[in-house]
Amino acid sequence: MRRLQGRHAAELVFPGLVIGLMAGGLAGGVAALGGLSAGYALTTMLTLGVPLGLAGMGYNVLLASGRLRLGGVAPAALYWLGAFPVARCLHEVFFDVASGTAIALPDAFVPFVTFQAIMSVGYAIGFVWMHEYVFSYWWIRVRSHNPVASRYVEQYTRQASRMQRREEPQGPR
Secondary structure (H helix, E strand, O other): OOOOOHHHHHHHHHHHHHHHHHHHHHHHHHHHHOOOOHHHHHHHHHHHHHHHHHHHHHHHHHHHOOOOOOOOHHHHHHHHHHHHHHHHHHHHHHHHHHHOOOOOOOOOHHHHHHHHHHHHHHHHHHHHHHHHHHOHHHHHHHOOOOHHHHHHHHHHHHHHHHHHHHHOOOOOO
């Protein structure tokens, strides 16, 4: 990937950051709906959303550099297989720090990480869905001045064209 200007790079990592922060916000909302305190919900929101947002930014850097395929669920699942458990471990540590308790990872650490790896597949699917269906409008918005976003829009357009040709009748059989 050619060296991008700061603004272009920020535009490219924006979707990953927002998706991660939204996931943290959702977790905080679930905590609040579950009757936990507002402080607990806010701490959950931040301590999970920030690591997921940073990992989402990393995903977008790999995507922009061509190391990950745009729209690929399997590459995203492999990325999040490592990134999601790390984000969850960071969430556990940061939550303890924010709440003023001694840092303690779960007693059953290996099963915890294994479960997070299993959950990462669902997160990867949701992440790709948000990236493809919500942030496709973002790529269209910034494509006029961002060459990588322009490349994304061209890839989406080619894919849509191929799909449309497949759906058209092929004539008598």
